[in-house]
Amino acid sequence: MAQLGELERSIMDALWASENPLSATELQEYLEERARETSGKQLAVTTVLTVLSRLEHKSLVVRDRTVRPHLYRASSSQADHTAELMHEILGSSTDRGEVLARFLGSVSPEEAAALRGLLDQTRDSGRSA
Amino acid sequence: MIASTIALAVLAWALAWPIPARLSRAHWTSRAPRTALVLWQSIALTGGLSMIGSLLIFGLSAYGDSPLSAGDALVRETLAGGIPDGATIFQVGSLSFAVLLTGHLLLNLTATFVRTERQRRRHLDLVTLLSDPVPGEPRTRRLDHPAPVAYCLPGAFRSVTVLSDGLLDLLDEDELRAVLEHERAHLQHQHALVLLSFRSWGNALPWFPIAHLAETAVESLVEYIADDQARTVVDSHQLASAIALIGSAGAPSGAVHADSPARDYRVDTGVATTRIRRLLDGPPPLEPRVRIAILTGAILLLLLPLTLLLTISLVA
DSSP states (O other), rough: HHHHHHHHHHHHHHHHHOSSSSHHHHHHHHHHHHHHHTTTTOOOHHHHHHHHHHHHHHSSSSEEOOOSOOOEEEESSSSHHHHHHHHHHHSTTTTTTSSESSSSSSHHHHHHHHHHHHHHHHHHHHHOO | HHHHHHHHHHHHHHHHHHHHHHHOOOGGGGGGGHHHHHHHHHHHHHHHHHHHHHHHHHHHHTTTTSSHHHHHHHHHHHHHHOOTTOOOOOHHHHHHHHHHHHHHHHHHHHOOOOOOOOHHHHHHHHHHEEEEEOSTTTEEEEEEEEEEEEEEEEEOOOOEEEEEEHHHHHHOHHHHHHHHHHHHHHHHHTHHHHHHHHHHHHHHHHHHHHHHHHHHHHHHHHHHHHHHTTTTTTTHHHHHHHHHHHHHTOHHHHHHHHTSSSOOOOGSSSSHHHHHHHHHHOOOOOOOOHHHHHHHHHHHHHHHHHHHHHHHHHHO
């Protein structure tokens, strides 16, 4: 499972790095080059195709079916995806905790200031204990 | 069956208002968060069962003298396309309402569950693409972001704990262990499922003020439970210091969510402050015999509506 995730990741990285849509063979060549540099594993084109269709299913990749071979590009930039992720993590009050459990929820500026005062207290008692 | 209808209705009322209102103000809950969480679940479940039960029994009284024979008659009459002679509109209405309410609650639970699961999967996809595994810590990933955040993403098969670079830079080793153990506790005890059930209850009954009160109380309780587990591996001070550090590290909420409505925070009752106070100079845990007494009460409470139903079936 984790390995498939890493494959998806290297393909997405390649698509994000590329300015133009890429075909599966171009992607495979690109990844092969990368693998040679980092002595990673070689990938078969069929594996690349499998991972691409998984990514398409997750709407992370858009496939252009009007041309042969099919061309693939990332559905959004890496920055947009990061923004989406961070929005969900830092969450607003309405969708608070719906999906994930944060160690500490949002803290108001006033409480943050008060916590700074408490910090000395945890430190002091911690060190002297 | 009228007596049991009234008994169940009184129980439903007590569990819908006075009892949860008092429990949400009680101070002992932070001294025994696990016990309190069981009690909240028992109150919610028993409250729902008795509310539906009282409506059902009242409606069924038109069909027969005992719930079993009445249920049998209900199926026969309904299949034949009629209602029995002498059934009042209140009885038929109460029966329909019981069925609708049950359906509403179950559908809402399912919808909340499906929606959350879909969001969770999407989130996991993105996390996998945008973060790196942490060597030596299974199912833990680090996210390249300066805001200090830590969270766990529970999943049916795969769960993952995510730490940001900002967090790793901020905390020392012990503080980090405290955070990891806190998140592990949430995953181990299936807190996500408990929260989801209470949240769905609140969504299904928005006009029911107590549902929101219960949700807030349960949210604090699961944090206390996770804190208590974290302080079994590190000193309370280290955990408290992790909370204070993350909370005071220019909490990103204000900057990132300038658009979110201003919330009514009171500084000394904020969750972070309450958790730190509890860790540093909170009262000792509740005595075991008191906890056992409360647990027994919670279980007996859950058995009460079932016992009532059984008794009238046997007596009739």
